[in-house]
Amino acid sequence: QQQVKQSPQSLIVQKGGISIINCAYENTAFDYFPWYQQFPGKGPALLIAIRPDVSEKKEGRFTISFNKSAKQFSLHIMDSQPGDSATYFCAAIKSNFGNEKLTFGTGTRLTIIP
């Protein structure tokens, strides 16, 4: 059962362009939504995260847009650079003392071309 759906599976963007990755969730009990960036052979690194009481969060070139009513959130990478080429995972967490776990999306392989 895929609780967090992520699209697209792969994305090619020209350098300087905007990369957009979308996620949708089903479980309304989720209350934290992090995004992870993963380079080949490395562990996922936290990029940016948002709580559902906020509609947008920006950190540098990375922005999360959150639509609680639609149960959707997206990652925007402005001025995309070749160094942004990586796999991106959205995720969702439900508060549950001692039993919290990340539910990951399926991942998006992003390639930035010169």
Next chain:
Amino acid sequence: DTEVTQTPKHLVMGMTNKKSLKCEQHMGHRAMYWYKQKAKKPPELMFVYSYEKLSINESVPSRFSPECPNSSLLNLHLHALQPEDSALYLCASSYQGSATEAFFGQGTRLTVV
């Protein structure tokens, strides 16, 4: 210090071997996790430790045995693995008590021959 350290980085083991993966964090996190990741897939949760007690076991085969000796350390003991167990094994940690981000280690690339 927002680092989760995993050793070894790479491990090759035979199907009859016994080995252990190690994970360490000094962020004061009280939740620690083991994930398994196959190529081009998201990480899959294996175990969660909360305050050094096993709180979640995602029906992982008994050939994988976790251990949490103290709040900073997490081990994964491996025995009689199969070639299909070859994967990147990731350790993560997070604050306890509220949903928040987890910090991941770099992983151990395990190959079972």
